[in-house]
Amino acid sequence: MNKKMPPWLQGTVNDDPGFARMLIVLHSIVLTAxxxxLLITNTFTPANITFWILSLLSVLLLVSLVLSLYGYFSFGRFIVPAGLIVAITAxxxxxxxxxxxxxxxFSAALLLGGMxxxxxxLWGFTLLCMTAITLVGLSEMNGIITPTMREYTGWDDILINYTLLxxxxxxxxxxxxxxxESVKQAQTNEQAWRLSEERFRSFMETSPAIVIMKDADSRYVYCNPRVESLFGR
Structure with missing residues (x-):
């Protein structure tokens, strides 16, 4: 990896091929969305602010996708769910x-951000989703946008979405x-097992007693160095 790349671009999961494939696919999905x-909402015109927002988002996603292809995932981990939130808002x-x-x-975007x-x-993306919902709700209540059901919109709709998120x-x-916690407990158990195994091996290798182990078929599976010193290999 290029050591000159900023740490915030390098991430901590660069060696996980499964994560890499998933993030690249998510980039493609959000970029396509x-x-x-832009096409579905008929905003493909420079006079519409949505055009510029989605165009900038597309550029950022494209840059992030290229970085991900080269193994730098940290930027993509944030831009993909954030981009999805922006796209949904638009x-x-x-x-x-x-x-x-x-x-x-928005709920799907929140789940994606958490993962x-x-x-x-997680709470940062929750706040971002709530901000987007507030923007949509206030714009609708103040007549900035005029959907057909605008007269039914109120703070109760915003609060319901807050509660859900x-x-x-x-x-x-x-x-x-x-x-x-489960992962930490599993790691602790594994460390304890390794320590116990090392102690047992150390005891067997330094013990003056003769130790021979057989399996269920009476085949020899282990003998300590004391046996080897007495009878040879």
């Missing part, structure tokens, strides 16, 4: 607002914390 939204902005079926995709950045970055984030946080 951003470009598709879609509902140009669709039915708070009542657009695409609103449920890619871990428990400690916080519930998902809380559940993921608990689950990921328990998984971390």
């Amino acid at each position: 951003a470009l598709a939204i 879609l509902v902005f140009n669709g039915q607002g708070m009542h657009d079926t695409a609103m449920v995709a 890619l950045v871990g428990r400690h970055g 916080i519930s998902i984030a809380t559940g993921m946080n608990v689950l990921m914390k328990r998984m971390e």
Whole structure:
């Protein structure tokens, strides 16, 4: 790996081929979604701010994809879920607002962010999703966007989405914390087993007693150095 690359680009999972393939596929999916939204929402015009937002997002995703192909994943771990949130926001902005079926995709973006950045970055993506929902809701209530169901939109819609996101984030946080504890416990058990094995081997190799082990078929599977010194190999 190029030592001149900034640490924030290098990441900690560069040697995991499964993670690499998954992140590259996710880049492709989100990039395709951003470009598709440009076409579906008919915002492919420089006069529309959504055009510039999604265009910038597409460029960032493309840069991140190239970095991922070269083994630098940290940037992609953040830009993929963040990009998905931006793409969803653009879609509902140009669709039915708070009542657009695409609103449920914020939950998917939150789950994706939690999986890619871990428990400690989960709440950051929760806040980002809540900010996007607030932006859509306030824009709709103040007439900045005018979907057909605008008159039914209120703070209750925003709060319902907040509750859903916080519930998902809380559940993921608990689950990921328990998984971390399970991994730590497994590592502790493995270390204890290795230490016990090393002590047993050390005892056997230095013991003056004759130690011979057989398996269930009466085949010799082990003898300590004392046996070898007396009878040879």
